[in-house]
Amino acid sequence: MADFYLLSKPNCGLCDEALALLHRLDLEQPMRLHWVDISQQPELWDEYALLIPVLVRAKDDAELRWPFGEQLMEFVTA
Template sequence: MTDFYLLTKPECPLCNEALLAIHHSEPDEPVRLHIVDISQQPALLEEYAWLVPVLVRDGDDAELRWPFGNELEEFLNS
């Protein structure tokens, strides 16, 4: 099982869309999704404030930035 981190912030409609896209995806293996509110972490807020939502894969710290599009399935299966 691979861990993924969805970087979000409060009242972010795109973050909600990203979460729905992840939930509707069909990865080959189960994934564990962690929601990270960047507004609670100054370093992340500084780096990602205008980029969220961003999906980060644990292990290699690869990032998938919004809009996810067709790349989501491939990213979850890598």
């Protein structure tokens, strides 16, 4: 099972939309998704406040920035 981190913050409509897209993926192998509230971590806030939502693949720290688009499936299955 692959681990991913969705960098987000409370009351973020785009983050909610990103989460909905992730839930709609038809994956052969399940993914473990961790919700990361960047508003609680100043170092993440400084780097990602204007970029969220960002999906981070744990195995290599690769980032997929919003809008996810067609590359989302390729990113989560790589």
